Amino acid sequence: MEKFNIAIDGPAGAGKSTIARLVAGALGFVYVDTGAMYRAVTWKVQQEGLSPHQESEVIALARRMRIELIPRPEGQQVLVDGIDVTKDIRTTAITDHVSQIASIGDIRQLLVAMQKQMAASKGIVMDGRDIGTHVLPDAEIKIFLTASVKERAERRFKEMQDSGNSEMTLSQLEQDIARRDQLDQEREISPLRKAQDAILMDSTSMTIDEVVDQILGLCKDKV
Numbered sequence: 001m002e003k004f005n006i007a008i009d010g011p012a013g014a015g016k017s018t019i020a021r022l023v024a025g026a027l028g029f030v031y032v033d034t035g036a037m038y039r040a041v042t043w044k045v046q047q048e049g050l051s052p053h054q055e056s057e058v059i060a061l062a063r064r065m066r067i068e069l070i071p072r073p074e075g076q077q078v079l080v081d082g083i084d085v086t087k088d089i090r091t092t093a094i095t096d097h098v099s100q101i102a103s104i105g106d107i108r109q110l111l112v113a114m115q116k117q118m119a120a121s122k123g124i125v126m127d128g129r130d131i132g133t134h135v136l137p138d139a140e141i142k143i144f145l146t147a148s149v150k151e152r153a154e155r156r157f158k159e160m161q162d163s164g165n166s167e168m169t170l171s172q173l174e175q176d177i178a179r180r181d182q183l184d185q186e187r188e189i190s191p192l193r194k195a196q197d198a199i200l201m202d203s204t205s206m207t208i209d210e211v212v213d214q215i216l217g218l219c220k221d222k223v
């Protein structure tokens with residue numbers, strides 16, 4: 001099959017990562033979770049004891065650090081300066097501050113350049129907030145995946161319960177998701193929005209398999 005790129009954007013908890021990973025697996029493409037890159041910078045900022053408000057120090061740190069994304073069958077492994085941070089970047093401490101880091105223009109510029117490079121030879125399924133609008137405006141397929149705040153919070157809650165994590169209640173999760181949606185939609189640089197040519201998919205009452213099948217169906221039309 002000829003290679004092409006797929007951009008999947010949408011708000012927090014819409015199921016982008018799971019769906020992007022499954023679509024990539026089915027096509028033999030590489031899955032890239034760009035949120036993990038913003039999380040990796042946030043992790044390093046915390047390790048160095050910096051505040052997200054210390055913008056020039058944060059930018060200098062991001063320029064020095066090395067982020068590696070390694071495709072694995074079970075998902076993407078994330079290394080920062082050789083340290084495996086795959087799990088550590090998913091904690092509440094990181095989630096609470098990542099949108100602040102992601103609103104810094106120079107950080108976005110740096111990570112977007114890396115993302116464009118990763119997708120240059122095609123065969124990439126990339127998920128994020130600005131992939132269809134900014135990172136890969138020429139992606140052959142663009143999906144804007146959403147679901148109601150309530151549904152997204154319930155899914156996250158179940159995921160956390162299944163992994164034995166009781167850090168947050170359902171209503172705290174709902175508030176956190178709504179807060180991140182707002183920050184991501186209202187930021188000045190590359191806010192979260194649907195690209196004009198993206199296909200809107202509301203997964204509120206769809207299963208993961210149904211969403212994956214629909215996307216794979218769109219791919220068949222493309223090739």
Ligand code: C5P
Nearest residue numbers: 034035036038098099102128129130180
């Ligand atoms: O996808 P995930 O929830 O892990 O992303 C974490 C945060 O990183 C988002 O809430 C958003 O602030 C930021 N992000 C972004 N642009 C992307 C991917 C993620 O601003 N392409």
